[in-house]
Amino acid sequence: MSDIEKLKCLIIGSGPAGYTAAIYAARAEMKPVMYQGMQPGGQLTTTNEVENFPGYPDGISGPEMMIQLEAQAKRFETDIRFGFITKVDFSGNVHKCWTEDGHEIHADTVIIATGASAKYLGLPSEKKYLDLGGGVSACAVCDGFFYRGQETVIVGAGDSACEEAHYLSKLCKKVTMLVRKNEFRASKIMADRVKNTPNIEILFNTETLEVLGDGQGVTGAKVKNIQTNEEKIIPCTGFFVAIGHQPNTEVFKDFIELDEVGYIKYAQPGTSKTNIAGVFVAGDAADKTYRQAITAAGTGCIAALDAERYLAAKGH
Ligand code: NDP
Numbered sequence: 316m317s318d319i320e321k322l323k324c325l326i327i328g329s330g331p332a333g334y335t336a337a338i339y340a341a342r343a344e345m346k347p348v349m350y351q352g353m354q355p356g357g358q359l360t361t362t363n364e365v366e367n368f369p370g371y372p373d374g375i376s377g378p379e380m381m382i383q384l385e386a387q388a389k390r391f392e393t394d395i396r397f398g399f400i401t402k403v404d405f406s407g408n409v410h411k412c413w414t415e416d417g418h419e420i421h422a423d424t425v426i427i428a429t430g431a432s433a434k435y436l437g438l439p440s441e442k443k444y445l446d447l448g449g450g451v452s453a454c455a456v457c458d459g460f461f462y463r464g465q466e467t468v469i470v471g472a473g474d475s476a477c478e479e480a481h482y483l484s485k486l487c488k489k490v491t492m493l494v495r496k497n498e499f500r501a502s503k504i505m506a507d508r509v510k511n512t513p514n515i516e517i518l519f520n521t522e523t524l525e526v527l528g529d530g531q532g533v534t535g536a537k538v539k540n541i542q543t544n545e546e547k548i549i550p551c552t553g554f555f556v557a558i559g560h561q562p563n564t565e566v567f568k569d570f571i572e573l574d575e576v577g578y579i580k581y582a583q584p585g586t587s588k589t590n591i592a593g594v595f596v597a598g599d600a601a602d603k604t605y606r607q608a609i610t611a612a613g614t615g616c617i618a619a620l621d622a623e624r625y626l627a628a629k630g631h
Pocket residue numbers: 435436470471472473474475476478495496499500501557558559560603604
């Protein structure tokens with residue numbers, strides 16, 4: 316029993332949601348412990364420049380912003396640990412969690428801020444330019460601005476792809492949308508909006524063979540019509556992928572209510588409460604619609620305040 320660590324507040328995940336929850340929880344004397352997870356800093360560490368987070372008039376790189384958020388959380392003595400939670404048991408009054416090396420934690424409150432991961436096509440050339448920060452992106456709202464006046468390609472046929480294609484169409488000279496089937500998956504209204512936008516060209520039955528570049532940035536996409544086998548090159552400087560996200564919630568699935576994709580369901584809209592009392596959620600693990608750093612940070616604040624009120628009601 317002596318090896319079990321007892322905490323008032325455990326935060327799982329270290330994106331803007333987790334760090335904001337940590338700042339609020341620490342300032343409320345909840346002595347939060349954060350496990351950073353597989354990708355410390357979260358999805359923003361794969362973003363170049365963040366220009367839409369208020370308070371940074373000149374923009375800031377994603378990794379730099381996460382370093383600053385970490386420093387702010389540490390300033391109030393959040394205990395930030397490298398590692399991840401591999402098992403939970405939320406069946407009793409104490410919330411039990413285990414780290415990858417078997418360390419057992421009993422937490423009065425848990426804030427889940429594990430985020431979601433964008434799906435990519437899996438092409439080596441796509442990964443190359445994603446890693447280089449030179450033209451591959453999974454977020455048009457984050458990165459579209461860098462391609463204004465230029466030509467871009469977007470892959471996908473769901474609501475996200477349509478919304479992002481439409482967003483890009485307002486900034487870019489031309490947007491080519493690659494749809495692998497002969498139909499959209501998106502709702503009719505979203506698909507119609509894309510079809511009726513003059514500078515969006517839709518190529519159905521089309522798959523990406525390779526993202527082309529000059530070693531520094533993207534210069535085009537080599538694509539193939541899977542019905543005619545015709546191949547062609549589409550010039551572009553931005554290659555956007557909008558083929559869905561996978562929330563990182565697998566470890567919670569036996570206890571926390573998830574939707575069919577795996578997003579955590581809020582037990583009470585307008586709060587961060589899950590179906591388990593004392594377990595709260597913040598950020599993209601429960602958000603398939605907005606997915607912005609600022610919205611994640613906002614829900615991180617909500618989760619910490621909800622956790623604080625939960626503890627106060629229990630007399631802690
Ligand atoms: P979806 O899972 O709905 O759509 C993913 C799309 O990506 C599908 O069209 C799929 O094609 C395509 N795709 C998957 N893998 C590949 C691949 N390897 N190559 C090419 N295409 C691929 O994800 P979304 O992110 O669009 O939406 C997620 C949820 O969020 C949905 O419920 C959506 O309705 C909702 N949403 C709502 C919005 C709104 O209402 N404003 C905005 C954004 C999202 P295929 O169809 O061939 O399987």
